[in-house]
Amino acid sequence: MALTGFRPRRLLVVLAVLFGALAAGIAPAAAHAALTGSDPAQGSVVAHAPEQVALTFSEGVAMGDDSLRVLDPQGKRVDRGKLRNLCSGSTVKYGAGLPPGLPGGTYTVAWQAISADSHPVSGAFTFSIGAPSKTAAAVPQQQVGGGLVGALYEIARYLAYAGFVLLAGGAAFVVACRPAAARVRSVQRLVVRGWAVLTGATLAMLLLRTPYTGSGKLADVFDFGGLQQVVLSKPGAALLSRLLLLAAAALFVAVLFGAYARAHAPDGERTEAAEPPETAEAAADAAKRRTDLTFGLALGGAVVAAGLATTWAIAEHASTGLQPAVAVPVDVLHLLAVAAWLGGLAALLVSLYWGPPVERTAVRRFSRMAFGAVLVLVATGTYQSWRQVGSWRALTDTSYGQLLLVKVGLVAVMVAVAGLSRRWTGRLTAAGEPAAGTERGTGPDGAGTTPEPVAASASSPVAADAETDVKADEGADEHTGPAAAGAPADPARVAQLARQQAALTTARKKRIRDADPVRRGLRRSVLTEAAIAVVLLAVTTALTTTEPARTEEAVKAASAGQSPDANQPRVLTVPFDTGGADGKGTARLDLDPGRSGGGNELRLRIADPSGKARDVPEVKVSFTLGAKKLGPLPVTLRHSGTGHWTASGVQLPVPGRWQLSLLVRTSDFDQVTETRNVTIN
DSSP states (O other), X not given: OOOTTOOHHHHXXXXXXXXXXXXXXXXXXXXSSOEEEEESOTTOEESSOOSEEEEEESSOEEOOTTXXXXXXXXXXXXXXXXXXXXXXTTBEEEEEEOOSOOXXXXXXXXXXXXXXXXXXXXXXXXXXXXXXXXXXXXXXXXXXXXXXHHHHHHHXXXXXXXXXXXXXXXXXXXXXXXXXXXXXXXXXXXXXXXXXXXXXXXXXXXXXXXXXXXXXXXXXXXXXXXXXXXXXXHHHHHHHHHHHHHHHXXXXXXXXXXXXXXXXXXXXXHTTTSOOOOSHHHHHHHHHHHHHHHHHHHHHHHHHHHHHHHHHHTTSGGGSSSOHHHXXXXXXXXXXXXXXXXXXXXXXXXXXXXXXXXXXXXXXXXXXXXXXXXXXXXXXXXXXXXXXXXXXXXXXXXXXXXHHHHHHHHHHHHHHHHHHHHHHHHHHHHTOOOOTTOOOEEOTTSOEEOOOOSGGGXXXXXXXXXXXXXXXXXXXXXXXXXXXXXXXXXXXXXXXXXXXXXXXXXXXXXXXXXXXHHHHHHHHHHHHHHHHHHHHHHHHHXXXXXXXXXXXXXXXXXHHHHTTOTTOOEEEEXXXXXXXXXXXXXXXXXXXXXXXXXXXXXXXXXXXXXXXXXXXXXXXXXXXXXGGTEEEEEEOOEEEETTEEEEEEXXXXXXXXXXXXXXXXXXXXOEEEEEEEEEEO
């Protein structure tokens, strides 16, 4: 199928829109440090006011004095405002002291922290002293890291990854695969824009960091006091270091497209700046200088690229959890391999579509570089998967595992398409190199190139048409060239004819290049690889903002371990309305310890709408386990005070999801039965 009417620029725009849609559709960064426990426990009722509120996390967090707040039923802050580090061994725990003599009622605990991998996490829960009550405490409905600020921060993260890939991978393609591309404007634009995108995204992340981890208000990007605090944190220091490295990267790019490009210019173009070497010794010296420049540029570029990759590794998943001393360098290698493969692929793509014909040797070199990058990705990715997932079950039971499976599938498809590209590359090699003595020319982007012979595909009808077009163009040249008979001596006219001549030459070379079916197949396969790479980069970025499977499994295990704790009663709050006068109220039931067998104690409190305890003529409680066809098992209640009833020795024979039935009668004719489910271990 010919490429007539095909618009690669339009397809790249579509791919960019697809990437943006994927980025916008991904939820805000999940909590990478999770709350695994608290004292008092969430929803618990304690008889006396505790001395402090303590929080336990799954991994290291950063918290300040305002990171943990305890609010009384009226919404007033009652903690002492001084956070204490209670960490011991591998347990991450923080606490805030409470004053003695706190009155009864429901208290709200609101907290927020920064995970060791730079992601914000927040939450809130309640506990009660004596008995639950109404509370006027206002808890933020939006979690930290969400909303407009969270969306902007995540978009900046995606753009930062994309910019790094284009910058590092595009430069690697020029130095390692195709030095002549240093003079191709489409490749120059790709690398420079990669640098600009990465720089802009890094600045945006630095400014957004304060509202992202705090208030969530976009106006706080101008809070320079908050920015100062951000710079002193590990994520802020990483972003600042990235900006400093980008300054060095700017110098690298200037040398790459300046001195390096001139050193690899064709002989005919180099004579404009300097006289060509007249002796073999001078030629050898020039070759040595080129080699030294290439080596120095490659070494400096590798150091800068590794430094940029390190700014991600030290501030995200690799810096926490198991074996951080091994995980950080492995993550750096992983990022460099991604950049070499995907960024080099992007440079090859723009070279194939918007530039002079790509040399066969350059395609072969990139093929080898991409193959090596894939090997590094497999090795480092396997280690990272083991470290972050931990078990086969977590691959399907957690969001991180599911995203990882999607990524592996995309990599497999991309490798298969890359295999097709290698086949096209092999056909290019089989077609042979340009004949010796072929005249060098200048490509349409201003780069010196060697015209590729069309003989390899001369039998193609498309090639025959291209040759016909070439002859027609040559005929046109005879009439439009500046040297045509009777041409005016007007300099403006001469310049116009020269531009026409250059345009015809460019069009002729493009038709010859596009007529080669082997190169056309190579361009298609590389474009397909690039399309998959766009989606792959979005999934990879999403993985960095998703809670690792190993952490999620640990939190589930911790929660499961807390559930049968003898010190955590089952607490139910049941509002009711019998329909008559004074028929509204709330019943609170505590089943302690809430486990199967005997020895459970049930405490019941009835309150009016204002929260004051009140008596009612009749109240009954029973339990039913439909799955085992047990019940209803009635509970014998004893009136122990105004609005209070108790029952001892409540028997629930087997664990399961029991249904509790509560009958409340407020007059001779007004009564209601409410049901709730309660899990018994």
